[in-house]
Amino acid sequence: MTSSLRGKTAIVGMGTAGVGEAPGFSAMELLGLSVRAALDDAGMELSDIDAVFAATSSHAFASMSVVEYLGLKPKYFDSTNIGGSSFEMHLLQASLALEAGLCDAALICYGSNQRTAGGRLVSMSEPQWHETPYNPRHPITAYALATSRHMHEYGTRREDLADVAVAARGWANLNPGAFARGPLTREDVLSRRMVSDPLTAGDCCLVTDGAAACILVRADRAKDFPKAPVYFLGAAGANWHRSIQAMPDLTVTAASESGPRAFEMAEVSHGDVDLVMLYDAFTINTILFLEDLGFCPKGEGGRFVRDGRIAPGGALAVNTNGGGLSCVHPGMYGMFLIAEGVAQIRREAGERQLDRADIALLHGNGGTLSSQVTAFLGSEAAL
């Protein structure tokens, strides 16, 4: 089926703010700065924006708060909050609204100050009554349980998990904007403090500050802006559970459903994909999503990432910004998947720039391996 949405909208502005540490700024202030950066990038003004898509870790009614803070009067708005995958879903929703003529310029935005505000992962996630008597640590317990099962069924090793973190650091070392840089070995990751067996602190994403925003318009005027348009090619979401207790098979995420639907909508095959951006909240995520999105067979993810295959110079370019593990993770990371996709496709990625960057896969994850949204961005050559 050919989708009517493929290539019909494009990102014409992308901005970030406060990536890493931004002491003294609130989440909304950082978000506001990233919106200003996106407007400047697009050569637009606030008055041009007539749709707002927002989700944060600290605002119950995110689009409402953003609208007020920025002084907007949007014709269309949406606060869908499906954790870190919210923004990939917002790409789809914004494209639908633009294509339906409900709006002309859609802003998608996120901001968080959780590193300097508390240094802990902030979540508005409510306790799950059937899990709280056992005191799981949210969210790591869930990811550790999934890791234990993957190791049991497929012989995945802690060394394989460590290789994911080492590859991410390799990319971060090519990215001056990454928060965690410097040498990192497999042994470094393995020897860090055990947090939730079998995951060490080295298997966990960063807790940083950071905000990001992008602006989408219909493709028919996407070339009227200063930067090369980054086209929306397609997106699909899949969601099977909320709490880890209810995940049918801890080794198979709903990415195995969102992926094929997104590939079909975007009319892309695996060999076409130049950049794979996977939401790496924990090292197991990268392994699970490589499998579920079809880059290797189920159970082979551990072997797939061994020995630098997803590191700089490896067979597949994965998380070239350094990922949530080494670049930035301000609670909900999904906006930063988009930011790196845009940077690579525009060829603004500096030392980490890929030779060919025409098609980027962005895969957002929300909750405890719960909500899965796969999206594709492309250059003009990809159309």
Add this chain to the structure above:
Amino acid sequence: MTDRRPSAQEAGPQQTFEAYLAEGRFMIQRSRATGEHVFYPKVMAPSGAVDLEWVEAKGTGTVYAITVNRKREGSYNVALVDLDEGVRMMTTISGVESVAIGTRVKARIETGEAPRVVFEPMNETAPRVANEEAHA
């Protein structure tokens, strides 16, 4: 439209489950028509069935996944156990630091202010349970 008024005589599934636990009973739901078991307790089964009755859980199951949360104030495991009825629950394997995935386990109710179902390895050679309440 159709209105489905909750019965005034009985509580909802969550409260009912917790009331059974307080009485020392580990009860789960089963559809009379389809025979499917439901956990955690809900007003409707995944099939859409609402003819759910409460049945005593067999209390036996198999460890599906397990982790140990390491904290300064002490470590404890969190596990997912597949009950022999075919439903899964979060729990902890009591009296041991951890067990292998696939270990057969048996439930008991840990009493106290907030009673909960915990499991113990069924293996005879498994470590003795430390919690005195196990033998109450």
